Amino acid sequence: MPTTLPAIATSVIACENLYKSYGSIEVLKGVSTSFAKGDVVSIIGPSGCGKSTFLRCLNRLEAINQGHLEVMGQDVSAAKLPRQSLYHLRSQVSMVFQHFNLFPHLTVIENLMLAPRRVLKFPAGDCHDLATHYLAKVGLTDRADAYPEQLSGGQKQRVAIARSLCMKPVAILFDEPTSALDPELVGEVLGVMRQLAEEGMTMVVVTHEMQFAREVSNRVLFFNDGVIEEEGVPSEVFSNPSSDRLKSFLSRLSQN
Numbered sequence: 001m002p003t004t005l006p007a008i009a010t011s012v013i014a015c016e017n018l019y020k021s022y023g024s025i026e027v028l029k030g031v032s033t034s035f036a037k038g039d040v041v042s043i044i045g046p047s048g049c050g051k052s053t054f055l056r057c058l059n060r061l062e063a064i065n066q067g068h069l070e071v072m073g074q075d076v077s078a079a080k081l082p083r084q085s086l087y088h089l090r091s092q093v094s095m096v097f098q099h100f101n102l103f104p105h106l107t108v109i110e111n112l113m114l115a116p117r118r119v120l121k122f123p124a125g126d127c128h129d130l131a132t133h134y135l136a137k138v139g140l141t142d143r144a145d146a147y148p149e150q151l152s153g154g155q156k157q158r159v160a161i162a163r164s165l166c167m168k169p170v171a172i173l174f175d176e177p178t179s180a181l182d183p184e185l186v187g188e189v190l191g192v193m194r195q196l197a198e199e200g201m202t203m204v205v206v207t208h209e210m211q212f213a214r215e216v217s218n219r220v221l222f223f224n225d226g227v228i229e230e231e232g233v234p235s236e237v238f239s240n241p242s243s244d245r246l247k248s249f250l251s252r253l254s255q256n
Contacts, residue, residue: 018067029226042213045223059093094164102148109144134162154185171202
């Protein structure tokens with residue numbers, strides 16, 4: 001039985017010495033951290049440093065090669081988890097992807113109703129009420145009967161957020177949720193995320209939006225070469241970085 005972090009029992013998500021490889025390529029090289037209820041944690045770092053892989057390991061879209069992972073106190077570290085365990089995990093820790101992943105043949109309301117109906121086994125009427133409630137929350141009530149191809153990128157991402165909320169998760173993972181959007185559409189998605197943060201939703205966000213990381217996060221993790229090289233409150237990470245790699249990363253961002 002692995003030794004667990006002191007915070008692991010009280011965390012929504014906690015991991016210790018997480019390793020992930022693809023063949024001979026090591027992507028995560030011993031990541032240990034935890035996320036408490038209500039945390040808004042931004043993960044920053046250069047491309048290819050392991051940020052998105054780490055996020056995908058947290059709700060087991062990727063198998064873990066080594067290490068310990070707990071979600072709501074349940075050990076989900078096993079190389080293979082039963083299908084029902086995976087469904088339960090992903091209902092607790094939902095994911096918002098970079099490219100939306102909406103079903104093109106379903107309307108917006110049908111996209112939102114699908115998982116609560118099939119995974120949570122809610123009655124159709126309850127699923128419809130739930131979907132309607134969260135569509136209103138993201139400001140898209142009038143698009144309930146539209147198909148994804150009829151939406152802007154920002155609207156698609158707001159639908160994807162509403163879809164995650166329909167699972168009543170304890171935490172939401174965001175994998176670069178604005179990077180596929182035109183600049184003028186970024187604000188509407190970040191606005192929804194800010195609102196969720198204010199309401200106490202636990203959020204782990206891989207992002208290149210440094211203003212969001214500064215203003216909304218209560219903690220920032222800087223990934224580099226498969227490890228967390230630096231972490232802390234945003235004011236310290238951005239204003240007083242200690243690692244040379246983080247200084248270089250922030251310097252390049254300020255020049256863009």
